[in-house]
Every structure is written in structure tokens, then in C-alpha cells.
Amino acid sequence: MKSDQVPAYSVLPGQVSGEHTVMVTLPTGYDGAAATRYPVNYTLHGAPEYPDAPRNKAITEQATEGVPLITVTPNGSGRGWYSNWVNPGGLGRQNWETFHLDQLIPLVDANLKTVPGKEGRAVSGHSMGGFGAFHYAEHRPELFSYVGSFSGDLDLNPEIRAAVVGSALMPAYGTPTVAADAIFGSPVWPLDGVWNEQSPAQHVKALRGMGVAMYAGDGGHLTVDPVLAVAENRVRQTAVTTAANLTAEGIPYRFADYRDGSAWGKGCNGKHSQQACLQADMNDFVKLIMKRFARP
Structure with a gap:
């Protein structure tokens, strides 16, 4: 599909700027x-x-x-960060949030046999997508009844800010690259107001009444795949911060803090972006949401 909210974007190999792949998985029958x-x-x-x-x-x-559930996975680009960018520059509008929430969801509801209300809708995501899921749920709580983060970047602390800026500047996340302040503006105080406004961990009040689930490992043995180990260790800390803030607000949540992953899923090693860990995360999340959803 195409969108006037993201008419062009930084592409990964094989992608065509402006063309947005949306993967839809339909239930059997x-x-x-x-x-x-x-x-x-x-x-x-x-x-x-x-x-x-x-x-x-x-x-x-x-x-x-x-499971009688439709799953929709939209294009978020290699560095879209599921946000309306502050300084998109030559790319033009990068309004990923508007694209997904105000265009994609109505399109899906109009063309598929969905339960078209928050009582039949969840949002989840991995890493950058975990940030996006909480970000979307907090901004538009009227749209979702459940939110899930699989090793998500839930706190835009200095470490995660460095990761976001790195994703803007590195060709591996798409070409052309963009300026360091393109997505959320300057990450440096006192110019970092947008970063503070968009950080999910600090805005959990909006999740009251919603089902909330977080999943993370601790990286396992840090000497094995050290980059992935450290990455997971640090995103786990963002979930810990989010959990503390949810507790302070009296908002119930599930935090599957599975450490080295050995007791979580077959083949899961507690590191970042491991398929076995993400499979166990999604298996658990689907069971949770189906207990709450209006069933077909």
C-alpha cells in the first residue's frame, strides 16, 4: 500500500521507497x-x-x-520508530504513527472481518516495535485493549537514545541515512522535550484499564554473542523501569523476566532478537489476549 503520511522512506535492500508491505496472517477457516x-x-x-x-x-x-485471531504486521521501515518525526528533512513526511493508527487500522477494519473496536484489538512488538506498541497504546488507549513488548525499548534513557541516533546514522538501517535529530529532535537537554514526551516508561498512566505484558531476558552469558547479550541486558532495564512505574500507578501487568531463557522456551538463550525467545514471547502473549478478547 501507499500513504501520503509516509510518501517515501529509507529503504532496506529490496524495498521500494513509498511502497509499504503489510503482512496479514488469517486464521484457519x-x-x-x-x-x-x-x-x-x-x-x-x-x-x-x-x-x-x-x-x-x-x-x-x-x-x-x-487460534481465531488475525495478525497484521505493517512496514515500520528500518528506522521509522513508529512515530511522527520532528525533522524528516528531504524524505518528506515520516508520520508513521498517523499512517498506522489513522489509515491502516481503518483500512483493515473496512476490508477484513475484524472486531472493529478496542475490545477486539491488541498491539505488540519487538525491540523498536516494543517501543512502538507502548507508544501507540499510550497515545491512543481508545484503540487497544492489550499491549505487549518483546524486549522493547521502553525507556528513552541515554543508552536507548544513543541506539536511536545510531539507527538514524547507520546505512544498515536503511538508505538514505538521516540526521541525528530527525526522529525525536535533539537528544540533549534542554532541547530533548520530544524524547521525554515520547518515552513510554514515563507515561504509563494512559495504560490504566488495558492489559499490559512485557517480556525480556538478561542476555545470558555476556561473553557469548556479547553485542546481543548487552543489547538485551539494557532493554531489560527499560522494562524494569516501566514495571516500577506501573506498580507505582497501581496498574496490573505481566512481566516475563526470563533471564537466560533456559526455562522460557526451547532454544531461547536470553539474548536480543533470538527467534526462539520471540516465539515463546508471542506464544504467551497470544494466550493472554485471547482470554480477554471478544471471541468469534
């Missing part, structure tokens, strides 16, 4: 002509990743096998 309607989980990919990456397909299909 889905019939567009029948009266049955299904709840939807919007799940947001990480960076840099494709919405229809083979592992995303596999994770979704395994977690939803035999």
Missing part, C-alpha cells in the same frame, strides 16, 4: 463472506527488519495455529 468476525493483533517489527521477514511469518503462524 477465515471466510470473508461469512458473518464471523475476528480480533486483531497488530504486531510491530524491530530494526532493521522487514515486516514479512521469514521469521516473523514463522513466529506468527506457530503462535496462532488453531
Whole structure:
């Protein structure tokens, strides 16, 4: 699909700027002509990743096998950060939040047999997508009944700010690259107001009444795959901060803090962006949301 809110974007190899792939996984027996309607989980990919990456397909299909649930994975670019950018520059509008919430969701509801209200809609995501899921749920709580983060960047603290800026400047996250202040503006005080406003960990009040779930490992042995180990260790800390703030607000949540992953899922090693860990995360999240959703 195309969107006037993101008419062009930094592309990964094989992507065409301005063309947005949206992966839709339908439940077994889905019939567009029948009266049955299904709840939807919007799940947001990480960076840099494709919405229809083979592992995303596999994770979704395994977690939803035999489950009456539609899953929608939209394009978030290698560095979209599921936000309306402050200084997009020559790329033009990068209003990812407006694109997904005000254009994609109505399009899905108009063309698929969905339960078209918050009682039939969840949002989840991995890494950058975990940030996006909480960001979307906090900005538009009227749209979602459940939110989930799989090793998400939930606190825009100095470490995560460095990661966001790095994603803007590194060609591995898409070309052309963009300025360091393109997405959230300057990350340096006193010019960092947008960063503070968009940091999910500090704005959990908006999640009151919503189902909330977070998943993270501790990186396992830090000498094995040290980059992925440290990355997971640090995003876990953002979940710990978010959990503390949820507790302070009296908001119930599930935090699957699975440490080295050995007791969480077969093959899970507690490191960042590991398919086995993400599979266990999604399996658990699907079970949670289906307990709450209006069932078909």
C-alpha cells in the first residue's frame, strides 16, 4: 500500500521507497463472506527488519495455529520508530504513527472481518516495535485493549537514545541515512522535550484499564554473542523501569523476566532478537489476549 503520511522512506535492500508491505496472517477457516468476525493483533517489527521477514511469518503462524485471531504486521521501515518525526528533512513526511493508527487500522477494519473496536484489538512488538506498541497504546488507549513488548525499548534513557541516533546514522538501517535529530529532535537537554514526551516508561498512566505484558531476558552469558547479550541486558532495564512505574500507578501487568531463557522456551538463550525467545514471547502473549478478547 501507499500513504501520503509516509510518501517515501529509507529503504532496506529490496524495498521500494513509498511502497509499504503489510503482512496479514488469517486464521484457519477465515471466510470473508461469512458473518464471523475476528480480533486483531497488530504486531510491530524491530530494526532493521522487514515486516514479512521469514521469521516473523514463522513466529506468527506457530503462535496462532488453531487460534481465531488475525495478525497484521505493517512496514515500520528500518528506522521509522513508529512515530511522527520532528525533522524528516528531504524524505518528506515520516508520520508513521498517523499512517498506522489513522489509515491502516481503518483500512483493515473496512476490508477484513475484524472486531472493529478496542475490545477486539491488541498491539505488540519487538525491540523498536516494543517501543512502538507502548507508544501507540499510550497515545491512543481508545484503540487497544492489550499491549505487549518483546524486549522493547521502553525507556528513552541515554543508552536507548544513543541506539536511536545510531539507527538514524547507520546505512544498515536503511538508505538514505538521516540526521541525528530527525526522529525525536535533539537528544540533549534542554532541547530533548520530544524524547521525554515520547518515552513510554514515563507515561504509563494512559495504560490504566488495558492489559499490559512485557517480556525480556538478561542476555545470558555476556561473553557469548556479547553485542546481543548487552543489547538485551539494557532493554531489560527499560522494562524494569516501566514495571516500577506501573506498580507505582497501581496498574496490573505481566512481566516475563526470563533471564537466560533456559526455562522460557526451547532454544531461547536470553539474548536480543533470538527467534526462539520471540516465539515463546508471542506464544504467551497470544494466550493472554485471547482470554480477554471478544471471541468469534
